[in-house]
Amino acid sequence: MRIATWNVNSLRTRLDRVLAFLERSSIDVLAIQETKCRDDQLPVAPFEAAGYEVAHTGYHQWNGVAIVSRVGLKEVETSYAGQPAFGKPGQEPRVEARAIGATCGGVRVWSLYVPHGRTLTDPHYAYKLAWLDGLRAQAAGWLAADPTAQVGLLGDWNVIPRDTDVWDVTAFEGHTHVSAAERAAFAAFEDAGYTEVTREHLPAEHTYTYWDYQQLAFPRNKGLRIDFAYASPALRDQVTAVTVDRDERRGKGASDHVPVVLDLAG
DNA sequence: ATGGTAGTGGTACTA
Numbered sequence: 001m002r003i004a005t006w007n008v009n010s011l012r013t014r015l016d017r018v019l020a021f022l023e024r025s026s027i028d029v030l031a032i033q034e035t036k037c038r039d040d041q042l043p044v045a046p047f048e049a050a051g052y053e054v055a056h057t058g059y060h061q062w063n064g065v066a067i068v069s070r071v072g073l074k075e076v077e078t079s080y081a082g083q084p085a086f087g088k089p090g091q092e093p094r095v096e097a098r099a100i101g102a103t104c105g106g107v108r109v110w111s112l113y114v115p116h117g118r119t120l121t122d123p124h125y126a127y128k129l130a131w132l133d134g135l136r137a138q139a140a141g142w143l144a145a146d147p148t149a150q151v152g153l154l155g156d157w158n159v160i161p162r163d164t165d166v167w168d169v170t171a172f173e174g175h176t177h178v179s180a181a182e183r184a185a186f187a188a189f190e191d192a193g194y195t196e197v198t199r200e201h202l203p204a205e206h207t208y209t210y211w212d213y214q215q216l217a218f219p220r221n222k223g224l225r226i227d228f229a230y231a232s233p234a235l236r237d238q239v240t241a242v243t244v245d246r247d248e249r250r251g252k253g254a255s256d257h258v259p260v261v262l263d264l265a266g
Numbered sequence: 267a268t269g270g271t272a273g274t275g276g277t278a279c280t281a
Contacts, residue, residue, distance in 0.1 A: 009272075009273070012273095012274095013272090013273065013274095036273065036274065037274090060274090061273075061274045061275065061279090116280080116281060212281090213281095214271045214272090215271085217271095256272080
């Protein structure tokens with residue numbers, strides 16, 4: 001079985017690329033982030049025609065997460081328990097479309113779009129830390145309830161865990177993604193019993209999954225490693241290989257992120 | 267050359 005994660009930066013704009021990727025790479029389950037559409041705008045028919053089911057949550061033109069599967073799609077949840085809400089000052093805080101879970105082929109798959117944080121003094125930054133901490137607490141509970149569960153936490157984590165996960169970490173001094181608090185919140189998933197399997201299989205430094213659209217970042221290889229997959233022990237045991245589809249960043253109409261693919265035994 | 271990238275939606279906001 002093959003499971004992948006990909007921040008597509010608009011599913012409607014990227015639909016042809018997503019369908020081509022599913023076929024080219026024989027993907028069974030795809031965790032998608034930043035669909036940038038409401039449920040009623042989701043292009044479902046093209047996926048069904050290709051043999052996939054789709055689960056999605058999206059409220060407007062921002063965020064939006066989905067799971068696409070051809071090995072079953074059951075027990076869909078469109079947020080995790082206790083997921084923090086966010087709203088601008090003076091607005092009612094709302095739980096955003098940043099997490100969706102479903103059971104596919106025996107694996108509990110979560111597609112996650114961790115809040116960006118914006119700046120270290122922005123309320124969005126505190127929201128980001130709370131969001132990660134809340135998810136970790138739930139994920140620890142899932143394992144406590146069933147230590148043999150196959151659970152995958154896949155997505156755009158918006159954290160640069162190591163200095164060598166960016167072309168020049170000094171360019172990020174004073175910015176989000178590299179702060180000690182964010183890195184601690186990310187690392188806490190290891191303490192909760194999960195293993196970040198993409199690094200386990202792809203340990204090379206400067207292995208990037210994202211290149212900004214600006215400043216010719218991709219041709220200059222000024223990238224970030226921010227897309228990851230935490231796996232429970234039972235799922236980790238099944239992972240035989242991980243691939244970053246770097247070529248997907250090429251050409252006209254690319255997302256700024258590329259897919260990360262997990263090969264599973266059986 | 268007073269910009270710079272992209273998407274959505276609407277004359278701004280997010281990343």
